[in-house]
Amino acid sequence: MEAIASRDVSVIIPAFNESAAIAPLLRSLAEEVPGAEILVIDDGSTDDTAAVATALGARVISHAYNIGNGAAVKTGLRNASRSYVVLMDADGQHQAKDVPRLTAHLLRYNMVVGERPASGQAGWHRWLANTIYNRLATYVSEFPIRDLTSGFRAMRTSEVRRYLEILPNTFSYPTTLTLAYLRSGLTLRYEEIDIRRRVGVSKIRIWQDGTRFLLILTKIATLFAPFRVFLPVSLAFFATGSLYYLYTFITEHRFTNMAALLLSTGVIIFMLGLVSEQISLMRSERIEAATTTKLREMAVASDKRPTPRRGNKKEPKSLSA
Numbered sequence: 001m002e003a004i005a006s007r008d009v010s011v012i013i014p015a016f017n018e019s020a021a022i023a024p025l026l027r028s029l030a031e032e033v034p035g036a037e038i039l040v041i042d043d044g045s046t047d048d049t050a051a052v053a054t055a056l057g058a059r060v061i062s063h064a065y066n067i068g069n070g071a072a073v074k075t076g077l078r079n080a081s082r083s084y085v086v087l088m089d090a091d092g093q094h095q096a097k098d099v100p101r102l103t104a105h106l107l108r109y110n111m112v113v114g115e116r117p118a119s120g121q122a123g124w125h126r127w128l129a130n131t132i133y134n135r136l137a138t139y140v141s142e143f144p145i146r147d148l149t150s151g152f153r154a155m156r157t158s159e160v161r162r163y164l165e166i167l168p169n170t171f172s173y174p175t176t177l178t179l180a181y182l183r184s185g186l187t188l189r190y191e192e193i194d195i196r197r198r199v200g201v202s203k204i205r206i207w208q209d210g211t212r213f214l215l216i217l218t219k220i221a222t223l224f225a226p227f228r229v230f231l232p233v234s235l236a237f238f239a240t241g242s243l244y245y246l247y248t249f250i251t252e253h254r255f256t257n258m259a260a261l262l263l264s265t266g267v268i269i270f271m272l273g274l275v276s277e278q279i280s281l282m283r284s285e286r287i288e289a290a291t292t293t294k295l296r297e298m299a300v301a302s303d304k305r306p307t308p309r310r311g312n313k314k315e316p317k318s319l320s321a
Contacts, residue, residue, distance in 0.1 A: 014072030068169035114152035183224030230273025238266030
C-alpha cells in the first residue's frame, strides 16, 4: 500500500490544561511522523500547556479563553498548511504510532477513524452511551457506525474544511463530521487502535455533554437526512390516530376530534419531511458547487508563476533593411 509522506500531514491537537500529558505525545510524534506539522491549539489553558508544547517544537495557537474542544479543532483546521490532517486528543489516550496507520488509507478513503476497543471505554456508562449513539447514527446514515465519538481521525484538509460552519464548539464535533461525510457520499473506514488510560480527569460531563451529543445527533440528522427523522414521527402519529379512530368507532360509533388531530398531525409532519429533504438536497448541491469553484480557483492561482523580466533594449535594425 502506498504511504503518505509525513511532510504532507498536519497533526492537530486541541488541548486544555494538558501539560502533564502533552509532552510524551509530542516527543513520540516527532519520532513516528518526522517532518509533520504539529499544531497544538491551546484552548485557554490555565497551566503551562502552551509553554511545554512550544518548547518541544510544536506550532502553538492559543485561544484567549476556553471556548470548547470543537472550537479548538476548527482553529486547527483553518491554520493547517498540509494536504492531510490528523485529529488526536492531548490526554495521552491516542498513540503516535497509529498516525501512519490511519493516513495510509487516505488515498482510498475520505476519512479514517481510529476505532477504540470496548475495553478502552471509560466505564460502563460511557460504553452504553456510545453504543446508543452508534445505533442511532447507523440508522440515520445507513452505514454501520462502529465508533461515532472517536476523536482520532484522519482526513484530507480540503474536504474537511467544507464542514467548518456546521461543526459545534463542543466535544461532539466527531459526531457531526461522521454524519456529514457519510450523508455527503464520502467514504469512511474504521481502523482498530489501542488506547491508553488518559492522564488526569476527563473533561466530558456525562449528563450535560451526553444530552448535547443527542441533540446534535438529531440536528445533524435533520440537516443531512431529514426524512429519516420526520418519517418515523409521522408514522407514529398516523398509526396512533388510526388506532384511536378504530377504538372510538367500535366503542362510540363516531370519528372524534382527537383522531382527526392525530391523523392530520401525521400528514403535516410527513409533508414537512418532504420539504426538508428538498432543502437539504439544495444545500448539499450549493456546498458542492462552492467547494468545486474554490478548488478550481486555488488550482489556477497555483499555476500562475511570476515571469522573469526581460530587458527593454530594442533589437538593432538590419543594415539591409
